[in-house]
Amino acid sequence: MTNPVSNDDIDQSYSARYKLLADESVSDELNQAVLRTAAEAVGAGRKGLWQTNWLKSFAFIALVGLSFSLLLQTNDTPLDTMTESSPVSQPDSRFEDAGAATAARIRDAEVAMGAMQNKPEPAEESTTNPDSAAINANLPEDSACSETDRLDSGSWWRCIQSLERRGASAAAEQELVELLKSFPAFVQPR
Amino acid sequence: MGSIAAKVDCTESPLCARADLPYARGMTDRLDDSALMLRYKDGDVLAFETLYKRHRDSLFRYLLRLSLNRATAEDLFQEAWGKIIKARLNYRPTAKFSTFLFRVAHNCFIDYLRRNKRHTAEANVDPDLSPDPGSSPEQLTENHLARRRLNEYLRQIPSEQREVFLLREEAGLSIDEIATVTGVNRETAKSRLRYAMGKLKAALASSESPDDEPRT
Secondary structure, three states, X not given: OOOOOOHHHHHHHHHHHHHHHOOOOOOHHHHHHHHHHHHHHHHHHHHHHHHHHHHHHHHHHHHHHHHHHHHHHHHHHHHHHHHHHOOOHHHHHHHHHHHHHHHHHHHHHHHHHHHXXXXXXXXXXXXXXXXXXXXXXXXXXXXXXXOOHHHOHHHHHHHHHHHHHHOOHHHHHHHXXXXXXXXXXXXXXX | OOOOOOOOOOOOOHHXXXXXXXXXXXXXXXXXXXXXXXHHHOOOHHHHHHHHHHHHHHHHHHHHHHHOEHHHHHHHHHHHHHHHHHHHHHOOOOOOHHHHHHHHHHHHHHHXXXXXXXXXXXXXXOHHHOOOOOOOHHHHHHHXXXXXXXXXXXXXXXXXXXXXXXXXXXXXXXXXXXXHHHOOOHHHHHHHHHHHHHHHHHHHHHHOOOOOOOOO
């Protein structure tokens, strides 16, 4: 009788015999050398990773700083530009121009009154003539010239002259300003 | 002896320090090779240690019987693991880890042959380095003789057939995986394995005969 053993079983038995005999192992020195290499490789990788992270953090902080300074510069520039060339300044200049024109007319009126009366400046008069100053101070502003006097430039001018004669120089001056505003084409008679 | 293994003491080196906790070791022991390699890729040295312990002896015996010289085998062993360590960052589990490992070792051996064209395959396997401490003197002598015979038989097999046989026995690779490692087609690998097994069977069978002489 033949033994019913398959080829696979025979291979298994020879394989088992091979494994029984081939039982060499790695020396401890070699094991430690390989494991040390593996650990060093991971350590070097971690060191490299740390350096990479440090550089990333530094780059991020630098980026934030630069962005912040750029943002500040951007915010400052429009403010300066607005201050220098803003349309808001245009009404101011217009007001200045109007004020200058009015002041010039007032000065012209004063010069005209000065020339008409051959008198010193009202400020000087108020300081040198205490009686007229007291009268001017006591006169009510709305009683300087009546509404009837203000209907035409001639009657208004006569009222102003009467005020001057009464010594109410400040009231006369004020009335002359109002006259010139109301009748810009009025020419003072000599 | 030309071993390049450096004498190091991992017990004092901070680089060798690891979380040697029972639960951590148990976790890594349950992981497959690819998972361990991926964990080592992420910096887990303990995973590499587990992986290394699984394959170190089989890889060493493969290189030992392929090169037939212990010093050469140790150099190639360290070179192969060094390449595995370097390759961890680009590792992708597309194939079985043992296939990857033995392919790297195969390439190291091929490079060694190219560097040393006068490789004479001088047998220096030194089987007495790892005797079984529980064996009797008679049994040790018998095992010693058996190992010598085995090494002699393997030495007489052509290196291509010997490599296929070793990949089958040591790495436990399939025919297809052996073909992948050695860079030949499946039929060639299968044929080489058949020849190698036939010669080994004949040699081992003859060693059981009374005259106990190896037959080639």
